Amino acid sequence: MRKLRIIMAYSALETVPREIASHPQIRAYAERRRKPPTKVILDKSYHFHAMKSLKDKEMRGRPDMVFAFLLAALASPLNQRGLLEVYVHTRDDYVIFVNPKMKPIRSYERFLGIMEKLFEEGRVPEEGEPLMEIRNMGLEYLVKKVIGTEGIVLLEHGGRLVPPKRIAEMGREYPIVVQGFPRGDFGLEAYKIAKEKAYIFPTILDSWLVADRIIAAYEEISGVYG
Ligand SMILES: C[S@@+](CC[C@H](N)C(=O)[O-])C[C@H]1O[C@@H](n2cnc3c(N)ncnc32)[C@H](O)[C@@H]1O
Incomplete structure (x- = not known):
């Protein structure tokens, strides 16, 4: 059975950009996390004031979207059956490769800690089989060259308007x-290869x-429930 590939694209996941690193809200937050300001993950719910001057601020600082996506995907029966591949592409053209053996991360605080580490080290854990790796590449490269x-x-x-079951069927051929x-549109590369x-x-x-919902529909069409 073919695996379903799901990509979360242009994700609002990044470390704090240099231009706002010295803002008092960021400095206090980074101190609490015992990290340099540019090594913590940008999060609108903590850094709202600091982000006021940031370009494209309405599209940034939402790591919780990645958190919820990974939680749903990794905990799914489809993933447990080894039929799911998950990728997180970020707005700065990084791609996180997620090992299906990665345990769902249920605490948001822990998720932020793991993401900080991933951005710093390029992989987690530091030793042994990687559970997540991050590499610099665009969406088109990921789709065409890596996924193929x-x-x-x-x-x-x-x-x-297409029901989830039909999308799941398309998922046999193309990444979803x-x-x-x-808020806002996808980047141009996404439209180019759609x-x-x-x-x-x-x-x-x-x-x-x-x-x-697409994962659940794919579970149905691939016989995960027998
Ligand atoms: C919160 S929505 C983004 C909102 C939207 N782009 C906007 O400008 O308000 C995040 C993503 O979830 C997916 N999504 C949201 N509603 C959807 C729907 N009814 N059907 C399919 N995908 C949907 C799309 O991939 C969408 O880009």
């Missing part, structure tokens, strides 16, 4: 892509939930 497919199915509000930031633009329900849903 011609295109993607882009899930976005305003495409064609959800957006990892709260074979299909679709949405599953008339209202805007959380991206982890959309990913979860």
Whole structure:
């Protein structure tokens, strides 16, 4: 059975950028975490004031979207059966490769700690088999060169209305892509390689939930429940 590949693209996951690293809100936060300011993960719920002057601020500082996505994906029966591949692409063109053996991270605080480490070391854990690795590459390179497919199915509000089961069927051929930031359009590369633009329900849903519905539909069509 083919694996389902899901990519969270242009995710709002990054370390604190230099231009706001000296803001008092960031300095106090970094001190609490006992890290240099540029080594902590940017998070709008903690760094709201500091982010006021930041370019594209409405598309940044939402690591909780990645947290929820990974929690749903890694805990799924599909992943437990070894039928899921998960990638997190970030707005700065880093890609996190997630080992299916990675245990779901249930504490948000712990998630932030692991992400800080991942950005610093390039992999976690430092020794032995990597559970997560981060590499510098764009979405198109990931899809075409690493995964080895011609295109993607882009899930976005305003495409064609297609039920999850049908998207799951397309997932046999193409990676399914959800957006990892709260507002606005995907980057241009995503549109360039999109074979299909679709949405599953008339209202805007959380991206982890959309990913979860596709995973559940894929579980059905691949016989995970017998
Ligand atoms: C919170 S939404 C992003 C919101 C949207 N781009 C905007 O400007 O308000 C995050 C992602 O979840 C997915 N998503 C949200 N609602 C969806 C729906 N009804 N059908 C399919 N995907 C959806 C899409 O990948 C979307 O980009």
